[in-house]
Amino acid sequence: MNKNNISIVILAAGKGSRMKSSKAKVLHSISGKPMLYHIIKASKEISNDISIVVAHQQEAVIEQINAFFDDIHFVVQDAENFPGTGGAMMNIKPKNEKVLVLNGDMPLITAQALQGFLTTQDDIIMSIFDLENPDGYGRVIIENSHVQKIVEQKDATANELKVTTVNAGIYAFSKNILNKYIPLLNNDNAQAEYYLTDVIAMAKADGLSISPLLVDEENFKGINSKLDLAHAEEIMQNKIKAKWMNAGVIMQLPSTIYIEEGVVFEGECRVENGCRFTGNTLIIDSDIKAHTIIEDSVVKNSHVGPLAHLRPLSYLENTHIGNFVEVKESTLKGVKAGHLSYLGNAQIDEGTNIGAGTITCNYDGIKKHKTIIGKNVFIGSDSQLIAPLIIEDDVMIAAGTTLTSGKIEKGSLAISREKLRTIKDFYYKFFGK
Numbered sequence: 001m002n003k004n005n006i007s008i009v010i011l012a013a014g015k016g017s018r019m020k021s022s023k024a025k026v027l028h029s030i031s032g033k034p035m036l037y038h039i040i041k042a043s044k045e046i047s048n049d050i051s052i053v054v055a056h057q058q059e060a061v062i063e064q065i066n067a068f069f070d071d072i073h074f075v076v077q078d079a080e081n082f083p084g085t086g087g088a089m090m091n092i093k094p095k096n097e098k099v100l101v102l103n104g105d106m107p108l109i110t111a112q113a114l115q116g117f118l119t120t121q122d123d124i125i126m127s128i129f130d131l132e133n134p135d136g137y138g139r140v141i142i143e144n145s146h147v148q149k150i151v152e153q154k155d156a157t158a159n160e161l162k163v164t165t166v167n168a169g170i171y172a173f174s175k176n177i178l179n180k181y182i183p184l185l186n187n188d189n190a191q192a193e194y195y196l197t198d199v200i201a202m203a204k205a206d207g208l209s210i211s212p213l214l215v216d217e218e219n220f221k222g223i224n225s226k227l228d229l230a231h232a233e234e235i236m237q238n239k240i241k242a243k244w245m246n247a248g249v250i251m252q253l254p255s256t257i258y259i260e261e262g263v264v265f266e267g268e269c270r271v272e273n274g275c276r277f278t279g280n281t282l283i284i285d286s287d288i289k290a291h292t293i294i295e296d297s298v299v300k301n302s303h304v305g306p307l308a309h310l311r312p313l314s315y316l317e318n319t320h321i322g323n324f325v326e327v328k329e330s331t332l333k334g335v336k337a338g339h340l341s342y343l344g345n346a347q348i349d350e351g352t353n354i355g356a357g358t359i360t361c362n363y364d365g366i367k368k369h370k371t372i373i374g375k376n377v378f379i380g381s382d383s384q385l386i387a388p389l390i391i392e393d394d395v396m397i398a399a400g401t402t403l404t405s406g407k408i409e410k411g412s413l414a415i416s417r418e419k420l421r422t423i424k425d426f427y428y429k430f431f432g433k
């Protein structure tokens, strides 16, 4: 495909007041990334000229998008004097002859779903879908199978409100159509806004034909409320999980699993119910048991869970992590940590066994410190490893030991224990039995 054939304009300047949020609507996240991120990602597959119209919270929008992409043009809308989706189009300068306009609140869009807008040469193509509940959308008035106009919900008559064919909010215009009609828009409507949708009626009055393109909610759903956000999240999650199952991942009860965009599975993986994978997590040939959370980590050839928590920057290879084990920013290779541990800022080597209840005390109240554990170390249950600490190869740490900072030499036993005292018949004396 020639990415120079089409320019894309994404409208992202609106307040999104129906979200009832202090955060700009287009920055609300779906599957771990801002809504706008998903739209830009799809757009970049088909175009080299992408403009985003911003106004409300523009600094935050620009900053977050620039963290992911580097060649986006930002256009600032004069939202005070020219509010509305038509106002948003007033300062844009697309490079190419054909211009695809996308609403910034459609995170489910894919490059494939946009193909229909690229293949025809009509002056105006607009997207429509039929909904049982058209609430919130602009109604598309069609007479004798020709699109006449789009009426916004707030401007619609009782009869128009009954129309279930709605404007999905994506349009392809030729550049000269935009140049001609955008300056002619007015704000004579219920919201006193400049509606991009009014271009349709004006073009129709001039005898131009408007081609409606039937699209599906699965790819074109608009997000106006937190209820919509949750619904879109479900659709996006189903797509992400279907992709990984098709790529060979086994999922038990996939509807209970959450996988962010950016997570990658390789080889043969198995994921049980209730697991959560976030950030840039990479799972290779591993078995992830029920209710495990893995954030921004790499897991290779390992068994994790049930009920384990890998926090960011953990790296596990040939390792077994069991229930109630939390790992943070640590590298474990060939390690077994079966139960109830916290391993933070640690580096643990092959053949080492971490007993139940072992805690790396990595934080002294001011700074985090490292714990380095060598090969074939046996750490007895309920040990506290106070960092900074180095435990060399072939060391045994007796259960219940508190290891203070320093180094335990290769081959040694470390034990810190009070001598055991027993008092005969104490129980009977105490309870008077």
Ligand code: UD1
Pocket: 011, 012, 013, 014, 015, 016, 026, 053, 054, 077, 079, 082, 083, 084, 085, 086, 087, 088, 103, 104, 105, 136, 137, 138, 139, 150, 152, 166, 167, 168, 169, 194, 195, 196, 197, 222, 223, 224
């Ligand atoms: C819009 C359409 C409606 C369609 C619906 C589909 C208009 C007038 N109406 O309505 O026909 O059914 O999308 O989802 O276009 N925006 C700006 N600047 C503004 C106002 C909005 O950039 O001044 C951006 C928003 O950030 C948003 C997009 O345009 O990403 C759509 O705005 P929104 O207010 O959600 O429009 P709807 O009322 O949903």
Ligand code: CA
Pocket: 103, 105, 222, 223, 224
């Ligand atoms: Ca909308």
